[in-house]
Amino acid sequence: MAKIIDGKAIAKKLRGAVSEQTAILKEQSVIPGLAVILVGEDPASEIYVRNKERAANKVGVHAETFKYPSTATEAEILDKVAALNVDDTIDAILVQSPVPSQINEQKVQEGIIPEKDVDGFHPENIGRLYAGQAGYYPIANTPRGIMTMLQHEKIDLSNKHAVVIGRSILVGRPMFALLQAANVSVTLLHQYTPATLRRELLAVADIVVVATGVPDLVMGADLKPGAVVMDVGMNRLPNNELVGDVNFVSAEKVAGAITPVPGGVGPMTIATLLQTTVELAAKHHHIELEQGWQNI
Numbered sequence: 247m248a249k250i251i252d253g254k255a256i257a258k259k260l261r262g263a264v265s266e267q268t269a270i271l272k273e274q275s276v277i278p279g280l281a282v283i284l285v286g287e288d289p290a291s292e293i294y295v296r297n298k299e300r301a302a303n304k305v306g307v308h309a310e311t312f313k314y315p316s317t318a319t320e321a322e323i324l325d326k327v328a329a330l331n332v333d334d335t336i337d338a339i340l341v342q343s344p345v346p347s348q349i350n351e352q353k354v355q356e357g358i359i360p361e362k363d364v365d366g367f368h369p370e371n372i373g374r375l376y377a378g379q380a381g382y383y384p385i386a387n388t389p390r391g392i393m394t395m396l397q398h399e400k401i402d403l404s405n406k407h408a409v410v411i412g413r414s415i416l417v418g419r420p421m422f423a424l425l426q427a428a429n430v431s432v433t434l435l436h437q438y439t440p441a442t443l444r445r446e447l448l449a450v451a452d453i454v455v456v457a458t459g460v461p462d463l464v465m466g467a468d469l470k471p472g473a474v475v476m477d478v479g480m481n482r483l484p485n486n487e488l489v490g491d492v493n494f495v496s497a498e499k500v501a502g503a504i505t506p507v508p509g510g511v512g513p514m515t516i517a518t519l520l521q522t523t524v525e526l527a528a529k530h531h532h533i534e535l536e537q538g539w540q541n542i
């Protein structure tokens with residue numbers, strides 16, 4: 247049976263470290279500010295945004311949510327982003343994805359200045375990540391949180407092969423770059439990968455990251471025994487149950503370690519978002535943070 251990777255517990259540790267860092271910033275009168283723009287009335291997004299706000303306030307991050315109706319225009323959102331870009335109390339800006347179809351998401355992402363781009367979506371930040379550049383720049387929080395979990399679990403990455411399923415800017419693509427930077431050999435699959443090829447590759451994957459939105463896409467029988475499985479999926483079933491993209495019951499019999507849904511990758515995404523917000527605030531105010539993250 248696989249070890250269950252407790253994302254909730256690791257997230258709690260990380261939030262503790264974030265609190266220590268916000269305390270250091272507070273001594274210099276800096277309160278990290280996170281602005282969240284939410285367009286439309288998607289109930290799932292609203293819950294997520296509320297969770298973020300609550301978690302932020304508990305660790306000393308000031309979070310503000312700006313809500314717009316689903317009829318909001320692109321110009322309205324771009325204007326708000328422009329105002330937040332020059333707002334000195336705001337260090338990090340996040341536009342909740344997806345946005346309604348009249349708004350060009352890419353244009354909005356490019357409107358956030360790279361220094362406040364807490365999702366790591368700006369082409370400049372993505373370019374740096376893909377180029378494997380050194381130095382600090384924000385990186386998408388879900389894949390970054392997954393790297394923290396792998397590190398926390400002391401999973402040896404050297405000479406390993408990872409299969410990442412999903413090529414979104416939110417998860418798959420930055421995951422590919424981060425694993426590669428950690429010297430993992432990475433194969434990136436997506437919805438056009440034939441199922442036969444997917445199974446061939448999963449059978450030789452030491453690490454599997456799944457972010458597709460397809461329940462039961464990966465079954466225990468697909469896995470290499472002992473594989474580490476990171477499930478990013480969040481699917482609400484008709485019976486209201488929340489499940490990932492991996493069939494947990496069959497997978498936990500074959501995997502070496504696996505993240506549950508809920509309580510796995512999700513809580514780490516939020517904790518990592520707060521971590522990134524604090525880092526951006528420190529950079530904005532030219533304050534050197536202590537090397538607090540290492541204790542996670």
Ligand SMILES: Nc1nc(=O)c2c([nH]1)NC[C@@H]1CN(c3ccc(C(=O)N[C@@H](CCC(=O)O)C(=O)O)cc3)C=[N+]21
Pocket residue numbers: 293294297340341342343344365387388416480488507508509510511512513515516
């Ligand atoms: N610009 C942008 N950045 C994002 O990071 C972003 C986004 N847009 N749009 C939506 C997705 C989704 N996402 C989640 C993060 C945490 C949980 C989470 O905390 N889940 C908990 C609780 C789930 C529950 O019980 O409802 C869990 O998995 O245990 C869920 C979903 C971030 N996203």
